Amino acid sequence: MTAPAIRTGRAGPEGGSRRLILDMAARLLRSGGYHQTSLREIAEAVGIRKASLYHHFASKEELVEAVVNDGVRFVDEAVAAALAAAAQAGPRQRLEAAIAAHLAALHGHGDYTSAAIKVFTFGSGPVPESVRLSRRLYEDVWRGLLAELREAGGIAPGRSPEALRLFLLGALNGSIDWYRPERFDIAALSREFAALVAPNGVDAAK
Amino acid sequence: MTAPAIRTGRAGPEGGSRRLILDMAARLLRSGGYHQTSLREIAEAVGIRKASLYHHFASKEELVEAVVNDGVRFVDEAVAAALAAAAQAGPRQRLEAAIAAHLAALHGHGDYTSAAIKVFTFGSGPVPESVRLSRRLYEDVWRGLLAELREAGGIAPGRSPEALRLFLLGALNGSIDWYRPERFDIAALSREFAALVAPNGVDAAK
DNA sequence: ATCCCCCTACCGTCCGGTAGGTAGTTGAGA
DNA sequence: TCTCAACTACCTACCGGACGGTAGGGGGAT
Secondary structure (H helix, E strand, O other): OOOOOOOOOOOOOOOOHHHHHHHHHHHHHHHHHHHHHOHHHHHHHOOOOOHHHOOOOOEEEEEEHHHHHHHHHHHHHHHHHHHHHOOOOHHHHHHEEEEEEEEHHOOOOOOHHHHHHHOOOOOOOOOHHHHHHHHHHHHHHHHHHHHHHHHHHOOOOOOHHEEEEEHHHHHHHHHHHHHOOOOOOOHHHHHHHHHHHHOOOOOOOO | OOOOOOOOOOOOOOOOOOHHHHHHHHHHHHHHHHOOOOOHHHHHHOOHHHHHHHHOOOOOHHHHHHHHHHHHHHHHHHHHHHHOOOOOOOOHHHHHHHHHHHHHHOOOOOOOHHHHHHOOOOOOOOOOHHHHHHHHHHHHHHHHHHHHHHHOEEEEOOHHHHHHHHHHHHHHHHHHHHHOOOOOOHHHOOOOOHHHHHOOOOOOOO
């Protein structure tokens, strides 16, 4: 046996019930945050009883932690993929691609990333170590991107790259509050945001 | 009788107990948000029983609404005062002064403004009408400021003023997450912020 | 005498979490 | 091939505690 997958007893021949729980939890966390979202709500959305959740997760905090880590992972992978696809472009276009990928992860179909932002931005409680780690790794992507842009001369000389990063991520995540798909276009927004960070078009480099 | 002030029975010769409740509520809301902050906590911080809060406010929502409205009012007044003091300056310096006033209101001694941001940013529940109104009025200050800057030629021609405003306010409020008084200087941050929005120094106008 | 401010005591509801049981599925051994 | 223990996934029922909110009383100031 090559252990094809984890077998399940009840939920169909496929064992996707953990993912289903995470999906519903992400949706509810996205719109309600940590304290407004109860395990009963999540269980009801999944179609099981609250106690059954404890078969998959040891506590509410562990469930939420799983959702949040997935959310950070998703946006991280999306941005990494966008940067890989734009490997040949200049740093300014790479910045714009990364911004677009971040916005798409926030406002696309998945609820994970926005749930992650909602739960741990303006954070109330202590942040779990695993979340802190994955967030820091994601921040490093932006640090690297801005350093690259700076070396290429795409940032005005006086600006602090760290302040720039904090501004940019804050503004990007703040879009949760005002972004509506019918009123804004992610590509156009990305162009606006990138133009703010790197005003002069430095993209001659191949 | 010229009605010098509201009289109180118990809380000293001055009737400041409503303000005290609001102060403590603001402090707790700032660090815990709406759902994590309980009326018992607030009452305990004030030094009274939970039921006594209902002598001053009809419900938790009404109490929070009062805190939030004060928070928006404070930052509004602070920014208006800063703009009045910089009435003779150019639009670029006026922008920087407004940014500094906003940051000072967020991170200064009062907890009201950060409580307001915390409660109604990434908002879960419906926003009361009074809060929506005062927030819209405050947003108009920035709309006017950016329009003024645009007319003076301080904004790059392609940029959308509305996107600029959303970016700026989002980045400003996001500073709640990372600002530490010992690590950042509000004046320096304001210069960074203003330089992003209006990169070229347009301030020749008197 | 009245009013203001705060009190004690209590309400129903919901919370996260636990105890213990019951089907369906699996794989090994006779 | 049949049996059976082990395991998985889920269930009902319950726990103590915290929540927002209410009822009604007391005591000091005017």
